[in-house]
Amino acid sequence: MKILHLISSPRGEASFSVKLGNAIVEKLQAANPGSTVTTNNLTNTPFPHLEEVHINSFFTPLENHTPELAEAVKHSDQAITELKNADAIVIGVPMYNFGLPSALKAWIDHIARAGQTFSYSENGPVGLIKGKKVYLAISSGGVYSDGPMKAYDFTESYLRSVLGFLGMIDVTAYRVEGLSIPNLKDVALNNAVESIIL
Numbered sequence: 001m002k003i004l005h006l007i008s009s010p011r012g013e014a015s016f017s018v019k020l021g022n023a024i025v026e027k028l029q030a031a032n033p034g035s036t037v038t039t040n041n042l043t044n045t046p047f048p049h050l051e052e053v054h055i056n057s058f059f060t061p062l063e064n065h066t067p068e069l070a071e072a073v074k075h076s077d078q079a080i081t082e083l084k085n086a087d088a089i090v091i092g093v094p095m096y097n098f099g100l101p102s103a104l105k106a107w108i109d110h111i112a113r114a115g116q117t118f119s120y121s122e123n124g125p126v127g128l129i130k131g132k133k134v135y136l137a138i139s140s141g142g143v144y145s146d147g148p149m150k151a152y153d154f155t156e157s158y159l160r161s162v163l164g165f166l167g168m169i170d171v172t173a174y175r176v177e178g179l180s181i182p183n184l185k186d187v188a189l190n191n192a193v194e195s196i197i198l
């Protein structure tokens with residue numbers, strides 16, 4: 001199995017989404033001996049916010065690419081190739097202000113490309129990235145899996161929508177949550193790791 005592990009917390013080894021992502025990767029490796037892992041830290045090598053040149057590069061046919069457009073499309077091409085090559089994608093998601101960190105959103109903006117990862121048919125949109133297993137490792141100070149704050153969670157719902165739009169419909173979410181809540185914070189990681197069933 002080829003595993004792609006995306007990291008979007010800048011906190012290195014202290015990060016709970018990294019720890020939970022690592023636990024998912026380890027369980028995948030144990031269940032699939034000989035697996036390879038590609039780790040892509042989106043905070044060390046960030047994808048740029050989309051500028052005019054990126055948009056132009058996405059919508060200009062390859063044969064008309066100037067050197068500037070060819071350079072601009074490289075990030076996106078590389079990310080899409082990495083995605084297509086993977087069998088399983090583990091995405092670390094620290095909740096920031098109820099949603100994704102901008103580093104992860106920037107990656108999404110580079111992989112969601114008409115004609116490459118989705119297209120439109122007479123019956124509507126078609127996702128082109130098929131057959132992937134996606135695992136989300138979501139960390140948060142509060143609790144969002146259930147209870148009064150559930151409606152404030154725009155991490156899992158957004159990722160399920162956008163990844164599903166691109167064809168990745170087999171998505172499992174694991175959460176290390178309650179990291180700011182006194183009686184939960186010390187058991188949150190253990191509870192999350194124990195919840196992993198592949």
Ligand SMILES: Cc1cc2nc3c(=O)[nH]c(=O)nc-3n(C[C@H](O)[C@H](O)[C@H](O)COP(=O)(O)O)c2cc1C
Binds near residue numbers: 015016093141179
């Ligand atoms: C900028 C920022 C925004 C945050 N926003 C939220 C939030 O909206 N809800 C929440 O429950 N926790 C929030 N937190 C807490 C983080 O989700 C929590 O610390 C988590 O462990 C961060 O992930 P990491 O450990 O992988 O870095 C925020 C933390 C930071 C630094």
